[in-house]
Amino acid sequence: MRFDKIIYIRYMPLTKKIYTDFYMEEVQNAGLEVEYWDLTQMFFKSNFAMEDASNLVKTKVFKSYGELEKAIKDEPALAKVLFISIMTFEGRIKKLYQLFTKYNCKLAVFGRNMFPLAPSKSFFQKLNKISPSAVLNRLKLKKLQKLVNNGKIKKYDIVFLGGSLGWQGIGAIDLNYLKDAEQIKVNSDDYDNYLLLKNQESNNSDNYILFLDEYLPLHPDTVLFNIKNVKAENYYPELNDYFDRVEKQFNLPVVIAAHPKAMCYKTEDFFNGRKVVFNQTVQLTKESTFVIAHDSTSINYPIAFGKKIHFITSKNILKGIEMVHRNVLHFADYLGCNYQFIDDNNAINLIDQISVKKYENYKYSFQTSKETENKTTREIFIDFLTKDL
Template structure:
């Protein structure tokens, strides 16, 4: 029955299965590369959320209509689907977990090449800092993480070397990806959005907005990822947004410019989301364009800070006393170190706001350049379009 759903696919194209562990929204349809891959390959999506994400049933989102979406609800069903469709490649969008070894072994039985992609990596605190901060701020979560690592460290659970690793930035070459049979250097998804907007920026109608401060929202208390991964929000949403609005008022008064919001895509179906920001303008789906024309960028730990770095924008990382006690707080401090940009507690005095703003103007371009090499693209990247290097490698080497 599953195989009959794929009858309309071309017989002479390589079949690629995308292993998905996030809601299949229109944005994720784009982010996992289907618009690019489908021109050269047959592409099916194996939606593994029901199987692997405990909080998935609680999510509300608009599912993208794609004819080759197959939903997987169990390990047995995964085996059944792979045995029927026998793709040439499986590209992992699940991330490393307890299930990785099982998935790899299943794919190996049916001759499927396993492809790891790391195109949205974030700065991570050192292991020592994570353990120290975890012991102080969230020992229960630290114990859970250590137990998970212990389970995965057993020989029978260790992930196998990937057949191909697609790596965006030097820091994505870690112990696991370094064992790959083939390493292909690519650029991050955000880099291609940056390139596109950069080439069109003079004609962009956002110029009509005038000068503004941009807040890139990572929906730190209401994002779907919180339910999907079964984790607790760092703060109560009402406390967080009250504090955030206070911070916006202080910054607007200091700088003399309005704050506009680059909305987090997972909040599109969230009732009254826009009202969380008072009467400020909230925009969906145009974060790179908003970054391009902004005067100052505020955020917590969003991957979209890549745009601010690529455009050499001043950045202030916002935190709070309560956020600082959470695992997010450790990551915010790491951004502060990596970029040498100010870390501003939202409860701070007006003088501390002034100091942070003044410091943000002194952009550490060497730090920005290092960030680009580590997390966006290295000098080894030769592709001009997304998935170009992967497609070229497959076709050149007949690697299937």
């Protein structure tokens, strides 16, 4: 086989979703050794009570670069090990990638699950929002990019790309950075889930409206990366009032497809008694009448199933997390859908029918390719890992 061992490396604890999305069980079943290297304590002071599924696969937790370097050195057959980075290419990973370069580790990354980015703000808007942390991160990134360009930090050896623009999800790189990498066409994980479910019979159909929750006010990433946010005490009441109007207009209930990190939903009622469902977004989407969303990557599902999408924002979102607001407007335009401020007391202006042309363009840009649209990434990935050179 091409590789004997796969090491997934990330600066957050292992979750069930990551375990599934990166095919760890399937890789083990194919006869390869699998480990998950958790660098959380090297990058952050807390794991912010995130899910920990380290029981699913052999996991090593590192507290320092010294420990990490020793682990790399101690790998008995390093040339047959593939390191898969589950981290954005940005300034903070410079020291880590210097270690990969020092020991000439085989390094791979998935470029997928991307979506259309809203246009950049003007120079003066950016200047108005500048912060010390943003300046520091920018300087770190510039230093990393310089080291890469000078050949002092290695580039990825292998990239798995979902859609023609999937590479944009890797981080602060351009296509030139990937020109020497071995490129393997795959799908977005959402598109793979769609493939697995599309031909199954539905239990029931068209009797509810689905909301793709993003856990906006309480998402742990906003704390990890110091992202400005909306307040829960404003967001949820506004959202529930809007859902009341939606339900009245369409005479259908709104069901919540909970974000996988929304642990608080399991102990508190944030949606006024509405049904909240975890880990069933693809099935829920398939059987829904239409979908309501902000800028969740889960819009892949209604696009794949050809469902209408209604995008929503609010004045508080515009004020608190402007990027989400701008993405909402951009998504709506990109897909030929409508958007709405939930705090404006207007009728829900749902589109009459989807734009097949725009949905199709999204499909091949961000979800799949002509070569892989009927084949799962799981098949492609395992075949690649186990084949001989």
